[in-house]
Amino acid sequence: MPVALPAPVLDLLTLKGTVTVAEPAAGRFRRVRIESETLAGLEVRPGQQVRVLVGGGLALRTYSIWRYDPGGAVELRVLDHPGAGPGARWARHAAVGDRVRLRGPEGSFVLRPDAAHHVFVGDETASVAFGAMLAALPAQARISGCVQTQTAADRLPLPHGDRLTWTLRGEGPLVGAVRALAPQPGGIAYVAGEARTVQQVRQVLVREAGWTRRSVLTRPFWAPGRRGMD
Numbered sequence: 001m002p003v004a005l006p007a008p009v010l011d012l013l014t015l016k017g018t019v020t021v022a023e024p025a026a027g028r029f030r031r032v033r034i035e036s037e038t039l040a041g042l043e044v045r046p047g048q049q050v051r052v053l054v055g056g057g058l059a060l061r062t063y064s065i066w067r068y069d070p071g072g073a074v075e076l077r078v079l080d081h082p083g084a085g086p087g088a089r090w091a092r093h094a095a096v097g098d099r100v101r102l103r104g105p106e107g108s109f110v111l112r113p114d115a116a117h118h119v120f121v122g123d124e125t126a127s128v129a130f131g132a133m134l135a136a137l138p139a140q141a142r143i144s145g146c147v148q149t150q151t152a153a154d155r156l157p158l159p160h161g162d163r164l165t166w167t168l169r170g171e172g173p174l175v176g177a178v179r180a181l182a183p184q185p186g187g188i189a190y191v192a193g194e195a196r197t198v199q200q201v202r203q204v205l206v207r208e209a210g211w212t213r214r215s216v217l218t219r220p221f222w223a224p225g226r227r228g229m230d
């Protein structure tokens with residue numbers, strides 16, 4: 001939906017919601033809660049996302065559902081990144097009472113609950129999806145991974161987060177941390193975040209660590225110089 005569409009068309013394509021919480025979260029993250037009767041009682045798989053109409057209705061931006069309330073609410077965590085595109089600006093200025101249009105939960109970058117081992121690799125933006133996935137895993141699940149952020153303040157409080165390796169961007173590339181972790185094949189790896197890094201991590205897992213291609217789920221979330229990813 002790159003151009004502003006008439007309201008009746010938008011009514012067919014989107015849900016209407018209201019911002020009920022807009023406040024700082026960890027570091028550069030903003031917490032935005034959107035409530036709507038039409039969001040109630042949906043089947044939401046951990047890792048799925050919504051697409052929000054931002055920039056005066058001219059752009060769609062995708063955000064993982066950090067937490068879903070079946071009563072009719074999605075909780076988002078939006079990074080206020082230096083590129084400051086329409087998505088980041090929307091979250092920065094969102095206020096309680098704002099009306100929002102969004103597409104319903106969707107996406108296949110989701111938890112595979114029966115995997116023998118869950119390996120999470122990504123950056124700040126990916127950590128939102130990881131939070132939802134980790135929250136759905138029981139204490140006895142085998143969990144590892146590497147999450148890289150710009151600063152320690154940008155680390156979201158992830159469930160089971162103490163089982164992940166947290167690195168800072170200034171300490172070296174994320175692929176280096178993945179090589180050091182050297183996860184054994186036999187589980188599912190969830191790899192998301194900056195597009196090129198996602199590809200590099202996939203190559204390390206498949207070519208160096210012996211993972212099969214189908215056991216590495218990848219999803220680019222953003223790329224330098226590119227606007228939106230859909």
Ligand SMILES: Cc1cc2nc3c(=O)[nH]c(=O)nc-3n(C[C@H](O)[C@H](O)[C@H](O)COP(=O)(O)OP(=O)(O)OC[C@H]3O[C@@H](n4cnc5c(N)ncnc54)[C@H](O)[C@@H]3O)c2cc1C
Nearest residue numbers: 064078079081083085086087088128222224225226227228
């Ligand atoms: C499936 C999926 C789930 C996602 N979930 C989340 C989420 O939960 N939270 C979240 O914050 N983001 C998430 N993203 C990423 C989010 O959609 C993008 O960051 C968004 O496109 C940025 O929108 P924007 O309008 O602010 O900037 P854009 O107009 O898209 O980009 C402008 C420029 O900003 C720069 N830029 C964009 N993103 C980043 C970044 N993260 N860090 C540094 N520079 C950047 C790039 O150079 C880009 O060219 C997700 C993306 C996908 C595909």
